[in-house]
Amino acid sequence: MELELPSINILLGLLFSSYCIILLLIKQWKTTENRGKLLPSPPKLPVIGHLHLMVGRLPQHVLTRAAQKYGPVMHLQLGEIFSVVVSSREATKQVMKGLDPACADRADSIGTKIMWYDNKDLIFSPYNAHWRQMRKICVSELLNARNEKSFGFIREDEMSRLVRFLRSSAGQAVNMTEKITATTCSIICRAAFGSVVRDDEVLIGLVKTASGMANGFELADLFPSSKLLNLLCLNKYRLWKMRRKLDAILEGVVEEHKLKQSGEFGGEDIVDVLLRMQKNSQLQFPITTDTIKGFIFDTFAAGTETSSTTTVWAMAELMKNPRVMANVQAEVREGLKGKKSVDASDVQQLKYLKSVVKETLRLHPPFPLIPRKCREDIEVEGYSIPSNSRIVINVWSLGRDPLYWEEPEIFWPERFDHISTDYVGNNFEFIPFGGGRRICPGLNLGVANVEVPLAQLLYHFDWKLGEPGMSPVHMDMTVAKGLSGPRKTPLFLVPSIYIPTQP
Numbered sequence: 404m405e406l407e408l409p410s411i412n413i414l415l416g417l418l419f420s421s422y423c424i425i426l427l428l429i430k431q432w433k434t435t436e437n438r439g440k441l442l443p444s445p446p447k448l449p450v451i452g453h454l455h456l457m458v459g460r461l462p463q464h465v466l467t468r469a470a471q472k473y474g475p476v477m478h479l480q481l482g483e484i485f486s487v488v489v490s491s492r493e494a495t496k497q498v499m500k501g502l503d504p505a506c507a508d509r510a511d512s513i514g515t516k517i518m519w520y521d522n523k524d525l526i527f528s529p530y531n532a533h534w535r536q537m538r539k540i541c542v543s544e545l546l547n548a549r550n551e552k553s554f555g556f557i558r559e560d561e562m563s564r565l566v567r568f569l570r571s572s573a574g575q576a577v578n579m580t581e582k583i584t585a586t587t588c589s590i591i592c593r594a595a596f597g598s599v600v601r602d603d604e605v606l607i608g609l610v611k612t613a614s615g616m617a618n619g620f621e622l623a624d625l626f627p628s629s630k631l632l633n634l635l636c637l638n639k640y641r642l643w644k645m646r647r648k649l650d651a652i653l654e655g656v657v658e659e660h661k662l663k664q665s666g667e668f669g670g671e672d673i674v675d676v677l678l679r680m681q682k683n684s685q686l687q688f689p690i691t692t693d694t695i696k697g698f699i700f701d702t703f704a705a706g707t708e709t710s711s712t713t714t715v716w717a718m719a720e721l722m723k724n725p726r727v728m729a730n731v732q733a734e735v736r737e738g739l740k741g742k743k744s745v746d747a748s749d750v751q752q753l754k755y756l757k758s759v760v761k762e763t764l765r766l767h768p769p770f771p772l773i774p775r776k777c778r779e780d781i782e783v784e785g786y787s788i789p790s791n792s793r794i795v796i797n798v799w800s801l802g803r804d805p806l807y808w809e810e811p812e813i814f815w816p817e818r819f820d821h822i823s824t825d826y827v828g829n830n831f832e833f834i835p836f837g838g839g840r841r842i843c844p845g846l847n848l849g850v851a852n853v854e855v856p857l858a859q860l861l862y863h864f865d866w867k868l869g870e871p872g873m874s875p876v877h878m879d880m881t882v883a884k885g886l887s888g889p890r891k892t893p894l895f896l897v898p899s900i901y902i903p904t905q906p
């Protein structure tokens with residue numbers, strides 16, 4: 404019997420498909436053989452994956468609860484994005500130490516690309532030669548010992564302004580969230596721009612909105628292959644509007660600095676340094692004006708919300724825990740007695756105050772989730788993770804895990820008396836400043852901007868809650884949405900002036 408032409412085509416088609424299927428099966432078999440354990444994961448929905456789990460709740464809470472069920476290395480499919488959430492000390496150590504630099508990339512987003520000048524800044528730069536150059540400039544030229552000293556003078560000046568204001572407001576309820584944020588903002592502005600910028604409130608607003616929109620949860624971020632969603636992403640247009648506003652402010656700052664160096668106390672401010680570096684022809688990558696603007700926005704974004712949120716949380720926890728408040732005030736008042744001014748070196752011997760700040764950062768890390776991306780296939784705790792996966796390190800749950808902390812929900816600074824935990828990223832259950840190559844370069848400045856203002860607030864004033872009749876146990880400690888985990892409600896407190904007893 405002769406086969407007709409269509410039958411031959413069908414037969415050939417069948418043979419070809421079988422060949423392809425066999426090839427695919429062999430490939431899959433080989434990959435599974437080379438792969439480690441399969442990543443655990445909650446049940447997911449078609450197309451959106453696990454996105455529904457994140458709706459309306461704080462991501463750090465959702466991820467902590469899921470990790471309790473599915474383990475400390477867990478896969479989440481966020482739209483098209485393959486993500487892995489890491490929540491144990493051992494897994495974090497692997498990601499930040501053993502697998503550094505494979506995990507030193509940042510996950511970018513439409514928000515970071517627009518607001519941080521195509522990721523030409525430092526925070527969102529991919530891990531590459533440009534990042535290395537920027538990081539070197541940041542550590543050796545911007546946040547060096549000389550500049551930290553001049554930042555100290557600025558801090559002292561701004562704090563005496565705040566203390567004067569609080570003295571004049573004694574007996575009245577003051578919105579401490581607002582006051583502490585404004586003071587930290589002025590310190591950072593003067594350090595970065597040489598003066599308090601006229602538009603600092605606009606800048607604070609832009610940082611808040613931009614960081615909220617830069618978390619990679621825009622539809623265009625979650626479904627990058629969809630041109631339609633990219634086009635329909637209305638927030639993209641909102642972001643561009645914000646970028647134009649930001650650009651106008653930063654352009655003004657850069658132009659002013661081109662005309663006149665404006666660092667205070669004999670130093671250069673951060674813009675002066677970057678403009679000087681721009682003239683350096685030896686650099687591998689010329690510094691463009693966009694790089695300068697991106698870095699200024701980094702400094703403002705990373706330096707203000709983080710320290711002010713921590714100081715506000717510290718004051719709130721102290722109000723809620725009168726025993727700790729009494730202890731820390733006794734130490735501060737003894738240690739700073741007779742001092743005309745207070746700076747970072749003065750608070751070094753205040754061990755209990757330092758533990759109060761650590762305990763605050765354990766419970767309220769300003770970056771509850773650290774976003775990274777792996778640039779190659781990696782294995783964490785025996786699980787295979789494909790390259791380009793988004794890695795989310797859950798700092799919040801590490802700080803509250805009963806495996807590492809006794810009574811983790813209790814604000815108990817004494818826990819740091821007997822353990823040598825510090826900030827430099829070697830204790831992977833406590834990483835408020837991150838770890839590995841991308842650890843926060845502003846660590847010293849950030850800690851000083853919390854410890855010194857806190858010491859002064861505790862030295863000069865006694866404090867009562869702003870709402871008459873409210874008891875500390877009933878204080879609202881709810882966390883608001885936002886990158887730095889701020890308090891949901893502003894902290895209103897009533898200062899009364901402390902007059903030191905004469906020796």
Ligand code: HEM
Nearest residue numbers: 526705706709710770835836837838841842843845848849
């Ligand atoms: C309480 C204060 C602060 C906290 C808790 C904090 C925390 C962090 C964290 C968790 C990271 C990510 C680290 C990682 O990926 O492992 C980071 C990065 C960064 N921080 Fe901070 N920070 C603070 C203050 C500051 C200050 C004052 C500055 C500078 C003025 C600063 C500048 C930066 C920069 C530029 C990066 C990006 C570094 C890179 O990707 O290479 N931070 N910070």
